[in-house]
Structure formats: structure tokens, C-alpha cells
Amino acid sequence: MIDKPQATKMKSPCFGQRHVQIFLLFTSIIVNYVAKFNAGVAVVAMTDAATTNPNFPEYKWSDMEKSYILSSFFWGNFITQFPGGYLCRRLGAKRTMFISTLGSSLFALLLPLCVNWGGWGIYCGIRIVQGLFQGFLFPCLHAHLAAWCPVSERNRLGALANTGIECGTLLSMFISGLIAASSIGWPGLFYVSGALGLVWCVAWLLLAANKPAESKFITKAELDYIEGSQNITKKVESDEVVQKIPVPWHAILTSLPFWALVVARSAHSWGFSTLQAELPSYMKGVLNMDMKSNAFYSALPYLAMWCMSYVYLIVSDVLLNRKMASLTVIRKTFNTCAFWIPATGLICIGLLGEEQKNFAIVLMTISVGSNAGATIGSALNTIDLSPNHAGILMGIVNSAANVIPILTPLLVGVLVEDEHNRVQWQLVFIIAAVVFASGNLFYLIFGKMDLQPWDDKDYLSKKWEQNSELPHKVLSGHVFAVTAICTPAATS
Known part of the structure; x- marks a missing residue:
């Protein structure tokens, strides 16, 4: 055990294996998000080949069938979020994340071969299986962050890893449109995403380690720094101890700060999935933009989101290091920006038509860009509440949040009978705005950023x-x- 005076004087290595692990987590999100979100562009390309590459098959799927395809991923994803936390505790993050990405990537490669004879039904089936595999990802990611991040760097490194969400979404929207319009057509969407996942799996096997002490490449100075920081706070136990810590289910499920996090992440999932999954269809139907323009303008808001994620990160680092604001103030302020600005933007977007497409694009960019603050605002709150149970908490939170993207495309399929009807889209955006606003209000009132008593291994x-x-x-x-x-x- 390292005493506090000694540990506080310990110098932080500028670069080390903890940064390699963060980069691996960052890229894991990217490759999985490319496979997860390319369906928004793929469905448009597969049902309207003239706007991309007419040399590939075109399918006559109804709007409801397309809605099933967009939501089917989340049918599987929601099922394995909760078991993912347990599997990570038993097998470790290294093996579990490898299984997650490998399975998703292999099924992506199968999809172009199967959809010709199975139609939209087999497309849904494969996306359900991809969702099942990817459900293991985020519970493991948060457990890996808790194991590798020194307490003083936890906010910074956790936010850096999670910027893969914005980068992955951006690449999915932008690259998918280019690939669909290229010589390899829409099948290339699945071949590229599958290949990226397999490359990542090789890098992960070579460089990843469940905890600092298991890494072959870590220096003694960095190992002492990480373990010394964690020993001071006694927040994170070793993998062996964590596996033996019983989960205080009653305490977790009766914890109001935990339920505030569940509500906030579910509200975020509703608003974000509405923007992300339906954006290509809205731009094509209401703004009357062709596929090539659609790919560029669909990607633009996520470019802003990726850039803004670093702005939020730098601002939070400055405020924390200079003790200008507490972690609680930073998380709740950023989360408010991330929820209430898009809520306002969604209502305004619903009032615009084709003749105001430039203004609509600006509003979309502002809304999606400001939403990047949700990572620091609430996504990392699991580690604040309980580092020892971070994977379990994330499994529960993501289980609830991933029910939402199952519902939103289906709701759009019911409400939007004519994709060119702006009034019908208005209702979709208003509902999302109300969910955004009320979810953040609940988080502001009941959310906490303090270590909870039930994190104690002897609780x-x-x-x-x-x-x-x-x-x-x-x-x-x-x-x-x-x-x-x-x-x-x-x-x-």
C-alpha cells in the first residue's frame, strides 16, 4: 500500500501503456460504430440504386420494412448489455471485447452474401446477431477504464476513449455514402466494416491487457503511478478481488443517483437515435437532397460533434485542474448543454422546409455538435458512482438505453406515413425534444457524482x-x- 504523501508526489509519465489502452478503446468504438450505423446509408442505397451505383441489386422494401432494419440491431444489443457486465467480470475485458468485435465483424462480411436470397428479413436477422455481440462492448469499456485510469486522469482519459462514439458515427455517415457510390457499391459497406473490425482484433490481442500489472510493455514507473493513485482512493480493486465482490443489487436498484443516470442515458438515446437513424431519410424526403449530398451533409453534424467533444474535454480539464468548478457542476452543466440545445434545435428543425435547407443544416450541425457534451456530462458517471461495479452499472444503464432505439424507428414508421410530409416529421422531433428536456431535468435534480457506499467491497x-x-x-x-x-x- 502506498501512503498518501508518497503517492501525491509521484510523477505522472507523460505517455505510456494507459494511453495505448485508451487508443485501443477509442478505435474499438469506431470499428463497431461503423458496422452499427452504416445501415442508415445502406438502406437508402439498397432501395434506390440510381442515386448510388446502379450496377448492384435494388430492393423494393416498404418504409415499415426499412424501419425494422434500422431498429433490429438494438433488439439484440439490448439483450446482451446486462450479461456483458457479468461476462467481463468472469473473462476479463480483453477476451470479452475481442469476442464482441470479432463476432460483429464476421457477420458484417456475411451480409452481402445472404441478403440476395433472404431479403430484408435476413438483413434484420444478421443485424440482431451483430447487436448481440456488440452488447458486450460498453460494459467492458467502462470496466477497462476503471482498471487502467489513474483517478486524477479518469475524466480526461475516459472522455478521450468515448470520443470514438463521435468519430465512429462521423466515419459511418461520411465513408458509407462514398463507398455506396463507388465501384464496390453497397456490398462494400459491409466488407469494409468487417475488415476494419478484424484488423482491430489483431491489434487488441497483441497490445491489450486486463490491468496494468498484466501488460508486457508497461514501465515500472507507470505501473507504480497507476496503482498508487488507485490505492490512495481505494476505489478500484484487483481483477481477482472484483470477481469475488458480491453485487449489492438491492442497494444499486434503490439508489436514486443511479436511476437518475438511467433516465438521463435513456433520454439521450431517444434524442440521439432520432437524429442519427432518421437523418438520411429526413434529408432525402423533406429537404430533397440526393444521395451524394446526403452523405456529405449527414456527416457534417457529426464532424462538429467530434470536434466539440475535444472542446468539452479541454474546458473540463481546465476547470478541474484550476479548481474553478467541481466535477458535479461540470457534469451537470455539460449535460444540460448536450440535452437542451438539441431539444430546442429539434423543434426548430421541424418548422423548416426545402426552401430553408441551409438553415436546417446549420441547426442540425449545432444540435448534434452540442450533444457531444453528454459523454462528460453523464456517460462517465458509472465510474463516479462505483468503479468496482462500473461494468455491471454500464450493463444495466445500456440495457435500458438500448430499448429506446428499438422504439424510435418503429415510432417514425407509424407517424411518418409520407416521408415528404414536414408536419409528420414535426411530431417526431417534438417528442424527441420533450424526452431530451425532461430526462436532463431529472438528472439535474437527483444525479450525483460521488462514490456511493455500496461500492465498498465489504458493503x-x-x-x-x-x-x-x-x-x-x-x-x-x-x-x-x-x-x-x-x-x-x-x-x-
């Missing part, structure tokens, strides 16, 4: 001891009272 045993002592104390009190009544009083 359940201490609770049991307290409960077992109570009947003993009550019984002792009754015995004392009975003895006092029955014993004659002393005479003077």
Missing part, C-alpha cells in the same frame, strides 16, 4: 453485521428490562 458483509446485531441489541434490551423489573430494589 454487504457490513450491512449483514449491522442487521444481525440489531436483534441481539433488542433482545439484550428486553432482558435488561425484565431483569430490572424482577429484581428487588436495593434497600438503604
Whole structure:
């Protein structure tokens, strides 16, 4: 154990294996998001080949069938979020994340071969399986962050890893449009995403380690720095200890700060999935933009989002290091910007038509760009509440949040009967705005950024001891009272 004075003087290595692990996490999100979100462009290309490459098959799928395709990924993704936290505790993040990305990538390669004979149904089936595999990703990612990040760098490194969300979404929107219009056509979308995933799997096997002590490449100085930082706070136990820590289910499920996080992430999922999954269809139907322009303008908001993620990161680092604001203030302020600005933007977008397409693009860019603050605002809150149970918490949070993208495309399929009807899109955007705004309000009131008592590895045993002592104390009190009544009083 390193004492506090010694640890606080320990110099932080400028670059080391913790940064390699963060880069691997960053790229894991990218390759999985490219496979996850290329469906928005793929569905348009596969049903309107004239706008991309007419040399490849075109399918006559209804709007409802396209909605099933867009939502099917999340049917599988939601199922494995919760088991993903447990699997990560048993197998470690290295093996679990490898299985997750390998499975998703292999099925991406299969899709062009199967869709010709299976149609939209087989497309849905493969995306469900991809979702099942990718459901393991984020619970492991948060557990890996808790194991590798020094406490003082946790906000910075965690945010850096999660910027893969914005980068992956950007690449998916932009590259997918270019690939679909190229000589390899829409099948290339799946071949490229599958190949990227396989390359990442090789790099992960060579460079990743479940914890600093297992890394072949880490220096002693960096190992002492990471372990010393974590020992001071006693927030993160070793993998062996974490596997033996019982999960305090009752304490977690009755924790209001935890439910505030669940509500916030679910609200974010609703608003973000509305923008991300339906953006190509909205731009094509209402703004009347062809596929090549659609690919560029669809990617533009996510370029802003990726850039803004670093702006939020730098600002939070400056505010924390100079002690100008607490972590609680930073998280809630950033989350408010990330939720309420897009909520306003969505309502305004619903009021615009084809003649105002430039203004609509500006509003989309501002709305999606400002949403980047949700990573620092709420996504990393699992590690604040409980580093030892970060994977389990993320599994529960993502299980709830991933139900939402199942519903939003289906809701759009019901509400938007004519994709050219601006009024029907208005209702979709208003609903998303209300969810955005109310979810953040709940988080502002009940969200906490403090380590919770149930993170303690001995929490359940201490609770049991307290409960077992109570009947003993009550019984002792009754015995004392009975003895006092029955014993004659002393005479003077």
C-alpha cells in the first residue's frame, strides 16, 4: 500500500501503456460504430440504386420494412448489455471485447452474401446477431477504464476513449455514402466494416491487457503511478478481488443517483437515435437532397460533434485542474448543454422546409455538435458512482438505453406515413425534444457524482453485521428490562 504523501508526489509519465489502452478503446468504438450505423446509408442505397451505383441489386422494401432494419440491431444489443457486465467480470475485458468485435465483424462480411436470397428479413436477422455481440462492448469499456485510469486522469482519459462514439458515427455517415457510390457499391459497406473490425482484433490481442500489472510493455514507473493513485482512493480493486465482490443489487436498484443516470442515458438515446437513424431519410424526403449530398451533409453534424467533444474535454480539464468548478457542476452543466440545445434545435428543425435547407443544416450541425457534451456530462458517471461495479452499472444503464432505439424507428414508421410530409416529421422531433428536456431535468435534480457506499467491497458483509446485531441489541434490551423489573430494589 502506498501512503498518501508518497503517492501525491509521484510523477505522472507523460505517455505510456494507459494511453495505448485508451487508443485501443477509442478505435474499438469506431470499428463497431461503423458496422452499427452504416445501415442508415445502406438502406437508402439498397432501395434506390440510381442515386448510388446502379450496377448492384435494388430492393423494393416498404418504409415499415426499412424501419425494422434500422431498429433490429438494438433488439439484440439490448439483450446482451446486462450479461456483458457479468461476462467481463468472469473473462476479463480483453477476451470479452475481442469476442464482441470479432463476432460483429464476421457477420458484417456475411451480409452481402445472404441478403440476395433472404431479403430484408435476413438483413434484420444478421443485424440482431451483430447487436448481440456488440452488447458486450460498453460494459467492458467502462470496466477497462476503471482498471487502467489513474483517478486524477479518469475524466480526461475516459472522455478521450468515448470520443470514438463521435468519430465512429462521423466515419459511418461520411465513408458509407462514398463507398455506396463507388465501384464496390453497397456490398462494400459491409466488407469494409468487417475488415476494419478484424484488423482491430489483431491489434487488441497483441497490445491489450486486463490491468496494468498484466501488460508486457508497461514501465515500472507507470505501473507504480497507476496503482498508487488507485490505492490512495481505494476505489478500484484487483481483477481477482472484483470477481469475488458480491453485487449489492438491492442497494444499486434503490439508489436514486443511479436511476437518475438511467433516465438521463435513456433520454439521450431517444434524442440521439432520432437524429442519427432518421437523418438520411429526413434529408432525402423533406429537404430533397440526393444521395451524394446526403452523405456529405449527414456527416457534417457529426464532424462538429467530434470536434466539440475535444472542446468539452479541454474546458473540463481546465476547470478541474484550476479548481474553478467541481466535477458535479461540470457534469451537470455539460449535460444540460448536450440535452437542451438539441431539444430546442429539434423543434426548430421541424418548422423548416426545402426552401430553408441551409438553415436546417446549420441547426442540425449545432444540435448534434452540442450533444457531444453528454459523454462528460453523464456517460462517465458509472465510474463516479462505483468503479468496482462500473461494468455491471454500464450493463444495466445500456440495457435500458438500448430499448429506446428499438422504439424510435418503429415510432417514425407509424407517424411518418409520407416521408415528404414536414408536419409528420414535426411530431417526431417534438417528442424527441420533450424526452431530451425532461430526462436532463431529472438528472439535474437527483444525479450525483460521488462514490456511493455500496461500492465498498465489504458493503454487504457490513450491512449483514449491522442487521444481525440489531436483534441481539433488542433482545439484550428486553432482558435488561425484565431483569430490572424482577429484581428487588436495593434497600438503604
